[in-house]
Amino acid sequence: MNKILTFAMLTCFYLTMVSCSKKQAAELKPDDGPPDPPAEEITYANFAQALFQNKCNACHAPGGTASGMWTFNGHASVVANSNRIRQAVLVNKTMPKTGSLSAAELTSLQTWFDNGLPQ
Ligand code: HEC
Incomplete structure (x- = not known):
């Protein structure tokens, strides 16, 4: 008992x-929407794709005003230009040209680069 x-x-x-x-x-x-994925799970599919679409596509989509500098056209187009993108967004912070990335977005993007741009 x-x-x-x-x-x-x-x-x-x-x-x-x-x-x-x-x-x-x-x-x-x-x-503020769905929680950020844990650092080790950041992928193109669950994070980076939406970021590029929302923050870069206005100018860098095929045919866009800045497509001559870099054309965003899926994962491969990021991998092929990863050094320039990292430089522009994370080092010099000159991109996105208009608007800005939040501290959380910058951290997640940095992690995604550090992890080798996983799909
Ligand atoms: C409002 C338009 C606009 C947006 C939004 C934008 N860009 Fe750009 N981007 C430009 C222009 C214009 C240039 C040409 C260089 C300049 O004028 O600074 C450029 C240049 C670049 C370059 C080439 C830099 C070099 O010298 O090699 C890269 C890479 C780039 N952008 C990446 C991005 C990424 C990644 C994003 C989103 C996070 C983004 N851009 C958002 C307009 C834009």
Whole structure:
């Protein structure tokens, strides 16, 4: 009998702790869309593609005003120009020409480059 009671109490305690910590985590997270993927999981598919599309495509899409400098046309077009892109976005920070990348986007992009531009 005692064992069952102890077990029940521990279970109650555990559930209380779990629900508390879950609630706190939800409250702490700012509501700005899906969470950034963990650093080791940053890929072209889950991060970089959307970034290039949203922040670069306006000028660097095929036929765009700056397509002569670099044409964004999928993963291969980034890999083939990765040194120039890294230089322009992460080192000199001259790109994107208009607008800017958030600190989180810069960190994720840096990680993506460091990991070897995984698809
Ligand atoms: C508003 C238009 C615009 C946007 C948005 C833009 N660019 Fe550019 N980009 C340019 C222009 C114009 C040039 C030519 C150089 C200059 O005028 O600074 C250029 C040049 C470049 C170059 C060549 C740099 C060199 O000297 O080799 C790269 C690489 C580049 N952009 C990457 C990007 C990336 C990556 C993004 C998104 C994060 C981006 N650009 C967003 C307009 C843009």
